[in-house]
Every structure is written in structure tokens, then in C-alpha cells.
Amino acid sequence: MPNIKKYDAIVIGGGHNGLTAAAYLGRAGKKVLVLERRHVLGGAAVTEEVFPGFKFSVCSYVVSLMKSNVMRELMLPKFGLELLPLESTMTPLENDYLLRTADSDQTYREIARHSKKDAENYMRFGPAMGQIGMAVRPILETIAPNPIQPSFSDISATKKILDHIKSLSSQQFEYLTKLMTMSSSDFLDEWFEYEPLKATMSASGIIGTFMGPRSPGSAYVMLHHYMGDIDGAFRAWGFQRGGTGAVSMAIAKSAKHFGVEIMTEASVQKVIVKNGRATGVVLDNGDEYNSNIVISGLDPKLTFLKMIDEIDLPSDFVSAIKNFRIRGSSGKVNLALDALPNFTCLPGDGHHLRGAISISPSYDHLEKAYDDAKYGNFSEAPFMDIILPSVLDPDMAPPGKHVMSCFVQYAPYDINGGWNDQKREDFGDVVINTISRYAPNIKDIILHRQVLTPADLESTFGLTEGNIFHGELTLQQLFSLRPAVKWADYTTPIKNYFQCGSGTHPGGGITGSPGEMAAKKILGTL
Amino acid sequence: MIYENTYTANTQLKVSPFFERTSKLNESQEWRRWSGYLAATSYELTHENEYFAIRTKSGLLDITPLKKYIVEGPDSQQVLDRLVTRNIGICKVGQVMYTPWCDENGKVIDDGTVQRLSENKFRITSAEPNLEWIESNSIGMNVVVKDDSFTTAALALQGPNSRAILNSISSKSLDSLKFFWMMETTFEDFPVSISRTGYTGDLGYEIWMDPNDALNVWDLLIDKGKPFGITPTGLHALDVARVEAGLILLDVDYISSRHALIESRKSSPYELGLGWAVKMKKGNFIGKQSLLKELDNKSVWSFVGIEIEWPEFEKHYRDVGLAPGLPSTAWRTSTPLYNQNEQVGYATSGTWSPILKRYIALAHIKSKYAKEGSELKFELKVEHFRKLTKATVVKTPFFDPERKRSCPT
Helix, strand or coil, rough: CEEEEEEEEEEEEEEHHHHHHCCCCCCCCCEEECCCCCCCCEEECCEEEEEEEEECCCCCCCCCCHHHHHHHHHHHHHHHHEEEEEEEEEEECCEEEEEEECCHHHHHHHHHHHCCHHHHHHHHHHHHHHHHHHHHHHHHHHCCCCCCCHHHHHHHHHHHHHHHHHCCCCCHHHHHHHHHHHHHHHHHHHCCCCCCHHHHHHHCCCCCCCCCCCCCCCCHHHHHHHCCCCEEEECCCECCCCCHHHHHHHHHHHHCCCEEEEEECCEEEEEECCCCEEEEEEECCCCCEEEEEECCCCHHHHHHHCCCCCCHHHHHHHHHHHHHHCCCCCCEEEHHHHHHHCCCCCCCCHHHHHHHEEEEHHHHHHHHHHHHHCCCCCCCCCCEEEEEEHHHHHHHHCCCEEEEEEEEECCCCCCCCCCCCHHHHHHHHHHHHHHHCCCCCCHHHHEEEEEEEEEHHHHHHHHHHHHCCCCCCHHHHHHHHCCCCCCCCCCCCCCCCCEEECCCCCCCCCCCCCHHHHHHHHHHHH | CCCCCCCCCCCCCCCCCHHHHHHHHCCCEEEEECCEEEEEEECCCHHHHHHHHHHCCEEECCCCEEEEEEEEECCCCHHHHEEEEHHHHCCCCCCCEEEEEEEECCEEEEEEEEEECCCCCEECCCCCCCHCCCHHHHCCCCCCCEECHHHEEEEEEECCHHHHHHHHHHHHCCCCCCCCCCEEEECCCCEEEEECCCCCCCCCCEEECCCCHHHHHHHHHHHHHHCCEEEEHHHHHHHHHCCCCCCCCCCEEECCCCCCCCCHHHCCCCHHHHHHHCCCCCCCCCCCHHHHHHHHCCEEEEEEEEEECCCHHHHHHHHHCCCCCCCCCEEEECCCEEECEEEEHHHEEEECCCCCEEEEEEEEEHHHCCCCCEEEHHHEEEECEEEEEEEECCEEECCCCCCCCCCCC
């Protein structure tokens, strides 16, 4: 039965980008409805009390790329956005460690213990990447122009970008070109010599991607991670108080403040298309909601291949979306702990537990982990990016207890024999065994473990193939090609149907950017 | 050979009863002078974690350098009512009042809190020495004035988890202790007074104790507070928090009338945004006649919060190819504010607020430009060149969480 209420816009999916788009539309006075399939909002930016008293940022676990204008325009600090600094990165090694902290002199000294040359170059590297981040910003903040049959606005956007590129210094241009094309290992080899440093830095080039540090194109993913700034400091990472779900809740509160209606446990089955035009949605339970426009915050596969009948889409577009690469490569292991892990290389409690802990002792470690995945297995010794949220925010666990978040790579979606309960537990064991090499007490302090495979990320969070970025961040699917040529400006081949998820420009991470830019595009056309 | 020396040092500054602990915890060994004491600037190499402790966990600050005086005797309430602008007559036993006090011309000498310890006993805290001022204004009255600065040690515990920490130590629950009230309790065998006061604008408490118990109290707090994220916190973090709370600082935001060299350096409570603390309905107090006149004629100056607007601020930096240059700590340099081309005021302290994501400052503005929403131009130096950038007069406190005043239900 059709619902009588008619909305200006319906947003499918209450992930952080869907909520951001909704909030912007609400802010512009539009009547908006957000429909979320799950009982909680946030999509992959969600906090759940999986084990009594222990709160997990179940999937996405850190924040860096959240756009400052989005925070400001949606008044997110007022609604609960609180980003605590994640100050350091420790790479535990067999008999030593590498530590980088918020203090540059201390970081210099720590790196110089291993290589004086690297310590000096590291001081230059940060600012150089900051400048590159600055150089790329205007490109990221432009609605990707359509190079095929460009409209007037496409031409002016293209001109703006070309003018910007012309304004770059030759060094910026050189770095930018290298970062767009090289492997992260080749790029870092030009700067550094100490293997654990290079490997740890290259790790941000493989996160969320089905590539190894030696795969060409991985340098771009590294660049993507450099573009975040918190309070003007580039490359700063933050931890949201209360977990990443609290970021989503802040955006949801802002949206509600602007009059947006939000429904949970409202699973959209299809977008209603009449004469090539979206007119509303139908839920799994048969309820229909009408609206002038429909916006999907889902990934491109779901947005087009599930929500729409193939027959309503141009065939070349359908094949482009089918070819869109969205291979999941990572899993997540969340642990409830009775005490803090004790690292052999740096025993006891200390500041090193307040930042990221990276299991990335060498390129070979990472590349071998990738090799396993290439041939359909999870890594026997995976790369991990670990944080201890309860050290930063004691409210994440009962007093004196802790939670540990382990981002694990690689775990291929297409695993030999398929994912099943046994394989999930085996994967969990491999993760614990790998950690125990550096922190042997880990096995004795685990109260509960939650293991999420790419298959779980798909079934629980609607991430196709478990890809955390809604599609890989590789050159052939960035900017005007994300998710497909001609349809990178948040429009789709269906009139009044728009897209606003991480599968659109400028891509994944908790940025709010696709949601914001989609809303601005829509407001320009409504 | 690579040398590995350890830090030992000597000082001619006074050290607080907590120094035995704070000096060992201070990893940066950055100290600031505060009333002749060594006071930690930041315990860690950067102050961010300490700042966020105040706003999201609990920061522990040694505030012993505050000046403290006991005024005791049958006339003590009368003396204080004559001295300060708040109405001490209605201050109940166990209550605390924040107040400025003025000279005969209605210009502010200092500001602090008055604690009513019993019917006839008060403690007054201040930034600068005030013993002589209190004594000379109680001549002929039946009171004894005592300098309590070195007989009472004090800690501030500030932040959302502060109550939970104190409840885990205190023999009495703090659940019903209201904002600006105090209570007596014990930490194991150590008697302490706890006031629900502070300089951060957050849920927070100040703990007053015998200096001989100082280390025991410190150790208990650190030990029991650990699961709640207790963090020794220095003045860099406090500087940011107090600007967010819109709280003024003597010698930074105003100059005591007792040592202002020229008249224009002095400020009345009205000119410092403290009009709410001047109680004209009570009996005579020092400065009342002058302040009545000022009320009639309207104050020339006002004290306001301003926000430096981000888009224009960012553009100034983008224009020279830089990311926005936010101050990494709170600043306290007088900075001109303009309306059109005319200077109409000056900001005295400011900070980037990490919790609000806003660039904020406290400022003296000529009253006719001080209305909320007024647009001003803030002077900014970008790559050595002066720029003017948009700033707006906004309400203070900039940061005012409900937990500051609320009690658990």
C-alpha cells in the first residue's frame, strides 16, 4: 500500500554518507526520509556493545578524513563529534620496535636509532606530503566533471582543475604523478632505507585494497590516507569518543535537527522506476514511500544491480558497474580484554598503547600476506592495524578492562572453499597467533572475540564483497570514473535517482564528502 | 660513547607539596611560573592528551599556587560583603561564590571564589596577594584574617569522569553535591574538602587538604582514577579549556587596578562581563557608588567572546599556498579588532577549540560594537603580513556542557 506522505527525497541507507546527504538536504529545507535496513544507524561507522560492557567500533575504527566544512556546516561538534588524537604509531619487531609519536624530536630520535638518513628524510617527508595533500584537495572538492559530452559546468570544473594543476610547483607535480602511478614500495624506496619504517608507511597504501605494497597504484591509496587533516594538521588521525558510531550519531542528530525523518529496520527492496524516472521505494515488507528523488548511499553494485532492474539501465552502464572492482581484502577482529596486552619489545603500560600498533615488520611480510590472498587463502601472517580504544576512551570498556580493534589484511572474499564458521575461527586464530608473537599475554586476557570476515562484512553491513571503500581506490575507478564514466557526478542513468556513497568521488573513509557533494549537486538541480 | 644522563635540577622557585610526584611525572620538564611556584606547563611532550582528558575523561591539576585566605570571626560576613560585589549574606554554609572585588572607583582588583566554611568562617581564593587589602578593610571589625596559602594544598579534578573517580575514593557520595557547593569528606583516613568548582567550564571539583596529606591524596587519586582515564594535566591544556569556558585571567584579560599605571588599563566588573556578579540591592560595598554611576551612564567597554570565521581565515592561508595556520596552544597577545577601518577593541586571549572545531577568543570591545552577532575584523599575521579576517561576536561560554551543572538523578 503506498504511503500517502510524499517526500522531497528518500535516502537509502543510514550510513555516514547517506546521513550527511540527508542532513544537507534537510538544512536546505527539503523534506527527507532516511531508510536504514539495520536496527542501528551508521552503516560501517557503527558502535555496538557486542559483549556486555564492551563497546566496539565494529568496522571502521579511526577518523581522519572528515571534512572540516562538513563538521562546521552540520554543526557536528554540537551534536557529539569529539575526535581524540591518535598520537603515535608503533611497529613491534622481534627484538625491537619502531615508534613514531606526536613530538617530532622524539620521532627523529626513534627513527635515528635505526637509520639517521631516514630520520632526516622523515622530517622532510611529512611536510612534502602535506603540500601534496593541499595540492590534491581542490581536486577532491570538485564534483568530478564528465569528460564525455561535457556540459558547461563540466567544462568550467575541468578548467578549474587544469588551472590548479598548472599552479603546482614542478616538485608537487612530480610527487603527484608518482603517487598516482607507482607502487607504495617503489615510492617509499626513493625516500627511506629502514625496512620496518618503509613497510609500516606502505601499509596505508594497501588498506582496503586488493593489492600488495609492491603493486603499482598502491601509492595512490597511501596518498588518499594523507589527505586527512584534523585541526589543520595533515595526516593526523583521530579516535571518536564512543567509537565511530558516535560520528554517525552526531550526523543523524544534525539531520534530525534539520527536520530529517529517519527510520531503522526499514529495508528497501527496490527503487520504483516509472518511465525511466525514480518515484519512490518499496520496502521488503511491501510498504511504499513516494518521493521526488531517491538517493542511494549503498555501494555501486547494490545501488544499480540490486535496487534497479537491469532492464531500466543502459547495457554499457550495466557492464561498467559489473566490472567495477570491489574485491574485499580485509577482515576485522574485535577483542574484549581483561587487561592490557604486554608487548615484549616495549613492556608494560605506556604512551605507545595510545596510538596505532602496526604489524608490518617488512615489505616481505606484507607482500607474502598478499600472496596468500592472491591464491584464495587468508594470510598466514597477516598485516594488522591495531588500536586500543579503551586506552583513549575508558568508557569503551568496564573500568580496568579493555577493547582492542584489529584491522586485518588479507582476507579475500573469494576464499578457497568459501567462508564458513570453521574458516572464520581459523582466521581468528591466525590473528591471535600473530599478535601473540609480539604480545604473548594476549591469549590469556581475551574475554570475548568477534571475528568479521569479508563475507560477514557483506551480510551484516551490506558491503559488497566486504570492500570497506565501496570499491577499490585504483586509478581506473577514481574521479570522473567513479563509479563509471559519465555518472561520476552523483547522477545516474535513471532520472531523479542519485548516488552518494563511498563508491562515488572522492571515495572511502569517514569523510562525509560524497554525501556532502551529492547533496550540493542535487540542490543545484532540484 | 653515547651518554645517558638523568635529569636532576635545582630551583629557586617554590615547589608545591605535590612536587615529589609531579616533577617525576613531568616528561617534558616544561614548567611555568605561577605565583613563584613551579607549575607544570604540560606533563607530556604535547598537551593534546591532557586537554582531551579535561573534556572527555578527567584531568588532575595542582592548583596549590592559588592565593588562599581565611577570614574568621563574628564580623566575617560583614567584612566580605563590604569587600566583594556578590551578596555574601545569602551565601549558605557549604556554598561557594565566584566574585570580583573592586577599589573605590569600581575598578576590579582581583577575582576569585568565596567559600563559606561555617557561619563565621570563610576562605577566599585569589590570583594575586590580597592579605593587606582584606586586612586594611577589616580594621575595627571583629575578624581574624589568616594567609592560608601555605597551609592548604589544592588539586583540581576536571572532566566528565571526575565524579566517578571521587565516588570511588570518598567516604561520602558526591552525587548530590551541586555546582558551586562544597562538602567535607575523607579519602581513607585523610580529611578533605571538595568544592564543585573549577576553571574549565566542565564537570569538575577542587580538593582542599592539609599539605601533609598531599602525596597520599595524590596517590589515591592516580590509583583509583586510572580506570577512568585520570591524567595529570598542565597549564597549556588549562589555558585552552578556560578560554572555551569564557573565564577571565588576571594580567592577561585584565589588569588589577592596584597596579595599573594608567587609568585606561583598569576595568570595572561591567567592562569584564561580570555585571551579573555585582549586586546593587545589597548594602554598601567598596566601589558601589562608582559602579552605580557607571550603570547610569553605560559602560564604554564590554567584554565578549568572538569567533574567527573559518572560511575567510582558511582563504588567507590558501592564498599563500599553506594549510590554515591554527595556533597550537592558547595565545595571550593583545590583538587588534576593527570595525571597518577603525580599531574598536582588542582580543586578549584566544585558542583553537579542538572540541568545538572553532577558532575563538575573548575580547574587549567598545560597547556599541559588542552586540551578539556584530561583525568585526580580526588582525591576523599570515607569512609576516598583516591581514584582516572576519570575526563575529558570539555568546560565552563557548563550551557549556550540561554536565557542568547537572547532578545524577
